[in-house]
Amino acid sequence: MKTIICERPDSLYMTETEAPAFVPGEALVRIRRIGICGTDMHAYRGNQPFFEYPRILGHELSGVVEQVGDNANGLKAGDQVAIIPYLACGSCIACRGGKTNCCMSMQVLGVHRDGGMRELISVPTTHLIRTEGLTLDQSAVVEPLAIGAHAVRRSELKRGEFALVIGAGPIGLGVMAFARDRGARVIAMDVHNDRLDFCRSWAGAEYTINALEQPLEKLAEITGGEFPTVVFDATGNVRSMTDAFGYVAHGGKLIFVGLVRADIAFNDPEFHKREMTLMGSRNATPEDFDTVLAAVRSGAVDVERYITHRAPFDQMLEHFQTWLKPESRVIKALVEL
Numbered sequence: 001m002k003t004i005i006c007e008r009p010d011s012l013y014m015t016e017t018e019a020p021a022f023v024p025g026e027a028l029v030r031i032r033r034i035g036i037c038g039t040d041m042h043a044y045r046g047n048q049p050f051f052e053y054p055r056i057l058g059h060e061l062s063g064v065v066e067q068v069g070d071n072a073n074g075l076k077a078g079d080q081v082a083i084i085p086y087l088a089c090g091s092c093i094a095c096r097g098g099k100t101n102c103c104m105s106m107q108v109l110g111v112h113r114d115g116g117m118r119e120l121i122s123v124p125t126t127h128l129i130r131t132e133g134l135t136l137d138q139s140a141v142v143e144p145l146a147i148g149a150h151a152v153r154r155s156e157l158k159r160g161e162f163a164l165v166i167g168a169g170p171i172g173l174g175v176m177a178f179a180r181d182r183g184a185r186v187i188a189m190d191v192h193n194d195r196l197d198f199c200r201s202w203a204g205a206e207y208t209i210n211a212l213e214q215p216l217e218k219l220a221e222i223t224g225g226e227f228p229t230v231v232f233d234a235t236g237n238v239r240s241m242t243d244a245f246g247y248v249a250h251g252g253k254l255i256f257v258g259l260v261r262a263d264i265a266f267n268d269p270e271f272h273k274r275e276m277t278l279m280g281s282r283n284a285t286p287e288d289f290d291t292v293l294a295a296v297r298s299g300a301v302d303v304e305r306y307i308t309h310r311a312p313f314d315q316m317l318e319h320f321q322t323w324l325k326p327e328s329r330v331i332k333a334l335v336e337l
Contacts, residue, residue, distance in 0.1 A: 022067050030066045050111055148176075163231075188200070229252040248274060309333040312337075
């Protein structure tokens with residue numbers, strides 16, 4: 001079967017590999033759509049934590065069940081599915097507490113183990129979601145949207161609160177959409193004005209701020225000098241994540257949704273005087289996937305506009321280099337098989 005492998009930083013190639021064998025308790029899924037995300041791009045550039053080479057990338061996946069045995073979910077051959085790529089141990093302290101998204105032995109497809117940039121993949125049946133009524137495109141982007149839904153749920157954001165979302169990439173946009181759905185007053189921050197326009201039209205952001213143009217002053221103006229009670233940083237950028245400490249209201253929360261391979265430093269007196277809560281938000285849980293499925297089915301999330309670029313699997317390598325460039329204006333790129 002055709003497979004794309006990231007051999008080392010700055011090296012992607014297509015090759016032929018053996019198709020996986022059927023394993024009881026798992027299903028063979030023929031991959032039909034692959035979403036390209038920041039994790040894939042960071043892995044390609046060599047700055048993705050929790051990563052070893054060579055690796056088959058790809059964890060935003062939809063496809064069709066090709067072979068499956070008896071299973072509790074009633075899955076059968078021919079079912080269209082989305083894949084939950086987070087394989088948890090089920091027994092550690094996090095898993096016992098229902099936090100499978102931050103399992104001590106977490107194995108994420110496309111990161112810790114080989115992912116879905118191939119024609120067939122074997123996945124535990126517990127990690128497949130039947131997506132009848134959705135398109136293959138919609139099914140493939142459930143996972144990145146679930147990351148945003150998880151961050152918003154973790155923040156306990158309330159109606160009427162100011163929520164600042166820094167970073168207007170696909171994850172940040174998902175955070176904005178679900179924050180808006182909770183009734184928050186969403187402020188979008190990015191360094192690209194075209195992205196900020198998209199935040200208004202797609203995610204329903206009430207306010208937009210260019211991070212290069214006096215962001216503190218503009219945040220103070222919008223919030224009456226009190227600043228946002230909840231700040232999400234979805235950039236994965238050290239400078240942005242450090243600056244974010246200065247954007248949080250007294251008594252507020254800062255949630256790091258993006259991940260960076262670096263240390264983050266902050267001023268302790270400023271942190272303490274705000275009695276700020278700093279939170280990490282990692283992956284998503286089945287509950288978050290359910291939230292996204294309901295939002296997509298209701299039309300609250302417009303997947304058609306969220307996906308801005310696409311390419312056939314055979315042509316992905318030549319398109320991937322272009323998608324890395326900011327001037328390509330990619331929101332979400334999708335690979336079709």
